[in-house]
Amino acid sequence: MNDTRRMLAEMADPLFAELGPDASEERALPQFEELGLPLLLVPEAEGGFGGDWLDALTVFRLAGYHALGIDLPALVVERAESIERELAMAFARAAQIAGALDAALGLAVGYVNERQQFGRPLGKFQAVQQSLATFACEAAAANCAAMGAAQALNRGAAEFEIAAAKLRANRAVEIGTTVAHQVHGAIGFTQEYALHHLTRRLWQWRSEYGNDAHWSRRLGSAVTARGADRFWPDLTARTDPACR
Amino acid sequence: MQTFVTEAVDWPNTAPALREQVRALVAEHGTRDPVRRANSWTKPAPEFSRKLGEAGLLGMTWPTEYGGQERSQLERYVVIEELLAAGAPVGAHWIADRQSGPLLLRLGNEELKRRWVPAIARGEAFACIGLSEPGSGSDLASVRTTARRDGDEWIIEGQKVWTTGAHVSHFMIALVRSEAGSERQAGLSQFVIPMDTPGVSVKPIIDLTGAHEFNEVFLEGVRLPASALLGNEGEGWKQATAELSLERSGPERYLSSMVLFLELVRHAGTASDPALEELVGRLAAEAWTLRLMSASVAAKLARGEDPALEATIVKDLGNSYEQAIPQLVQAAVDFGDAEAEVLRAVCFYLLQVSPSFSLRGGTREIVKGIIARGLGLR
Ligand SMILES: Cc1cc2nc3c(=O)[nH]c(=O)nc-3n(C[C@H](O)[C@H](O)[C@H](O)COP(=O)(O)OP(=O)(O)OC[C@H]3O[C@@H](n4cnc5c(N)ncnc54)[C@H](O)[C@@H]3O)c2cc1C
Numbered sequence: 001m002n003d004t005r006r007m008l009a010e011m012a013d014p015l016f017a018e019l020g021p022d023a024s025e026e027r028a029l030p031q032f033e034e035l036g037l038p039l040l041l042v043p044e045a046e047g048g049f050g051g052d053w054l055d056a057l058t059v060f061r062l063a064g065y066h067a068l069g070i071d072l073p074a075l076v077v078e079r080a081e082s083i084e085r086e087l088a089m090a091f092a093r094a095a096q097i098a099g100a101l102d103a104a105l106g107l108a109v110g111y112v113n114e115r116q117q118f119g120r121p122l123g124k125f126q127a128v129q130q131s132l133a134t135f136a137c138e139a140a141a142a143n144c145a146a147m148g149a150a151q152a153l154n155r156g157a158a159e160f161e162i163a164a165a166k167l168r169a170n171r172a173v174e175i176g177t178t179v180a181h182q183v184h185g186a187i188g189f190t191q192e193y194a195l196h197h198l199t200r201r202l203w204q205w206r207s208e209y210g211n212d213a214h215w216s217r218r219l220g221s222a223v224t225a226r227g228a229d230r231f232w233p234d235l236t237a238r239t240d241p242a243c244r
Numbered sequence: 245m246q247t248f249v250t251e252a253v254d255w256p257n258t259a260p261a262l263r264e265q266v267r268a269l270v271a272e273h274g275t276r277d278p279v280r281r282a283n284s285w286t287k288p289a290p291e292f293s294r295k296l297g298e299a300g301l302l303g304m305t306w307p308t309e310y311g312g313q314e315r316s317q318l319e320r321y322v323v324i325e326e327l328l329a330a331g332a333p334v335g336a337h338w339i340a341d342r343q344s345g346p347l348l349l350r351l352g353n354e355e356l357k358r359r360w361v362p363a364i365a366r367g368e369a370f371a372c373i374g375l376s377e378p379g380s381g382s383d384l385a386s387v388r389t390t391a392r393r394d395g396d397e398w399i400i401e402g403q404k405v406w407t408t409g410a411h412v413s414h415f416m417i418a419l420v421r422s423e424a425g426s427e428r429q430a431g432l433s434q435f436v437i438p439m440d441t442p443g444v445s446v447k448p449i450i451d452l453t454g455a456h457e458f459n460e461v462f463l464e465g466v467r468l469p470a471s472a473l474l475g476n477e478g479e480g481w482k483q484a485t486a487e488l489s490l491e492r493s494g495p496e497r498y499l500s501s502m503v504l505f506l507e508l509v510r511h512a513g514t515a516s517d518p519a520l521e522e523l524v525g526r527l528a529a530e531a532w533t534l535r536l537m538s539a540s541v542a543a544k545l546a547r548g549e550d551p552a553l554e555a556t557i558v559k560d561l562g563n564s565y566e567q568a569i570p571q572l573v574q575a576a577v578d579f580g581d582a583e584a585e586v587l588r589a590v591c592f593y594l595l596q597v598s599p600s601f602s603l604r605g606g607t608r609e610i611v612k613g614i615i616a617r618g619l620g621l622r
Contacts, residue, residue, distance in 0.1 A: 102245050102246050102247075103245070105245050105247070105619075106245030109245065109619050109620060109621065112621070113620065113621070123620075123621040123622075124621075124622075126613070128621075129612070129613065129616035129621045129622065130609065130612045130613075130616065132616060132619060132621060133560070133611075133612035133613070133615035133616045133619070134560075134612065136247050136557065136615055136618075136619055137557050137560050137561045137615065139247060139248075140247050140248035140537070140554075140557050140561075141533050141534075141537065141561060143246065143248055143249075143250065144248060144250045144533055144536050144537045144540065145529075145532075145533045145536070147250040147536070148250070148532070148533065148536040151252050160532075161532070163525075163529070164528065164529035164532040164533065165529075165533075167525065167526065167529040168529050168530065168532075168533045171526075212526070213522065215525065215529070216521075216522040216523075216524075216525030216526045216529070217518065217521060217522050217525060218525065219524075219525035219526075219528055219529060220512070220520075220521035220522050220523065220524040220525025220526070220528070221521050221525075223509060223524050223525065223528045224509055224512045224513050224520075224521050224524055225513075227509070227510070227513060228506045228507070228509040228510035228513070229506075231505075231506060231509055231528070232329045232330075232502075232506070233263075235531070235532060235535065236259075236263060236325075236326075237260075239253070239255050239539075240255050240259045240260050240263070241255055241256070241257045241259060241260070242257070242259075242260045
């Protein structure tokens with residue numbers, strides 16, 4: 001992470017944590033404006049923050065991590081030029097899903113290390129460990145996918161990557177939310193406990209800006225149209241230097 | 245909590261040229277049979293390995309003094325992902341190039357290095373891994389094969405099993421108990437055992453497809469010089485587990501069924517069935533994600549970090565992916581369709597071998613246990 005991005009994260013993290021899931025627009029918007037967040041993707045020359053897509057990933061991921069109650073990514077994307085809104089929002093939701101899955105995983109791991117049954121922490125039971133390991137893999141995949149899409153956006157056209165990232169993140173929602181709730185037992189099913197802020201948004205974000213069927217059809221028809229012999233060369237050309 | 249931090253992978257400028265080189269070589273010397281292209285890193289073809297050696301594509305990162313090319317880790321990564329994606333028959337040298345060579349360079353004495361490393365880089369010396377025994381699978385620390393000192397020599401006594409490629413290999417790196425009466429992780433050492441040493445015998449084990457890929461290896465009074473000890477006496481456990489992280493982290497952990505995915509794309513192109521296209525989309529997204537994850541692990545290894553947790557995550561996800569592909573293809577494709585003949589052949593082959601994907605290199609349960617430890621649960 002470069003310095004600007006670290007600074008951005010250090011600004012956004014405590015602010016989003018404080019605003020949280022119940023943030024009101026009256027309180028949040030002035031603070032966003034003050035930090036220049038809505039102008040994140042507007043070039044400096046035009047009075048914006050001059051951030052790139054990796055900066056956007058940092059902010060969107062944290063918005064997801066803290067289940068921020070305001071759709072900040074929509075405010076950012078509204079002002080971003082040269083990209084179709086549907087694509088940019090699909091990327092944003094993938095990043096939010098990645099953040100929220102990591103937060104839910106953190107809650108789940110913390111909880112099973114605390115909660116005791118049968119005279120030991122739940123986290124000592126192998127069945128619980130194996131479920132959480134599966135969850136961790138899904139969270140990792142969603143995070144890597146969002147990162148890959150951000151890197152591709154910085155390079156230019158990124159339709160393939162955004163489609164793949166949103167689809168992969170969508171799929172991670174299923175195992176992530178299932179395991180997170182399962183290991184929490186009944187407490188996770190209450191309004192009082194924080195898990196639902198994450199899981200209910202995860203279910204919402206899975207549907208928004210393209211569900212699994214939408215993106216798999218789009219990606220699938222594009223890959224099929226290019227043909228089997230182009231799949232691997234295309235995939236590698238997307239990241240290789242000479243083709244950037 | 246963030247278990248997997250990815251950064252941009254600095255793909256080398258030489259990548260496009262290396263890819264062209266590998267693609268041309270595979271087109272000329274690889275196999276056309278799509279079934280043999282599946283899971284190709286267990287398919288030995290010594291002539292192909294020698295071709296790679298001649299082309300400078302083995303031991304790529306090793307010192308030139310030992311026959312290497314002194315190229316970067318990521319350049320090697322480019323080459324191996326190309327070989328695997330193309331289904332090249334890389335089984336003969338795979339283990340030697342991936343782990344035995346690096347292990348010898350890191351820990352071997354001069355005699356061992358001179359004897360084996362340049363030959364591996366030429367594609368002339370192949371290696372096998374002697375970890376598992378009849379009584380020791382997942383519980384590797386229970387190995388019972390022993391090494392006993394006799395003057396300046398060592399005598400090895402015991403048995404290894406499931407040894408991939410022992411019948412085409414020139415040496416084995418074995419984990420054995422070198423301290424009588426020691427238990428568990430203590431008192432283990434690694435030895436380099438030339439397969440033509442008297443007392444070593446290899447007995448084939450035929451797998452459920454009828455293929456001969458792994459073996460039983462009997463070690464009966466095998467006499468080795470002192471120089472056959474690899475690294476330090478008593479540190480075998482530490483050395484072998486470090487070796488496992490090389491074994492678990494590569495792109496072969498997600499690409500074993502790539503050939504079938506590509507055949508599915510080909511079939512979807514003629515079938516105009518929206519369900520097939522959806523499946524293609526889903527599997528393409530997963531391939532793209534796994535490639536990023538796998539390359540990111542390679543980049544961390546290249547920087548000298550030890551991304552053990554990330555590598556294990558990639559193995560688990562990757563094995564699940566390469567294992568799911570044949571099941572999903574079978575569920576979606578009408579094999580009665582004459583157009584689907586190739587797809588069907590590759591699919592049926594992979595259905596049969598894919599159960600091994602989440603066993604070899606550490607089972608799914610063991611791998612998830614390692615991830616759980618990384619999460620702070622054990
Ligand atoms: C194709 C193939 C190639 C191989 N090549 C080699 C090779 O070249 N060299 C070599 O040394 N070995 C090799 N192996 C062996 C491989 O490493 C072992 O199969 C593996 O470590 C598992 O050991 P096992 O087969 O004895 O199963 P077991 O350890 O008996 O396990 C059986 C089942 O029980 C589960 N289990 C075991 N312990 C636990 C636990 N504590 N908690 C929960 N579940 C548990 C396992 O996950 C597995 O599902 C190969 C295996 C295969 C399939």
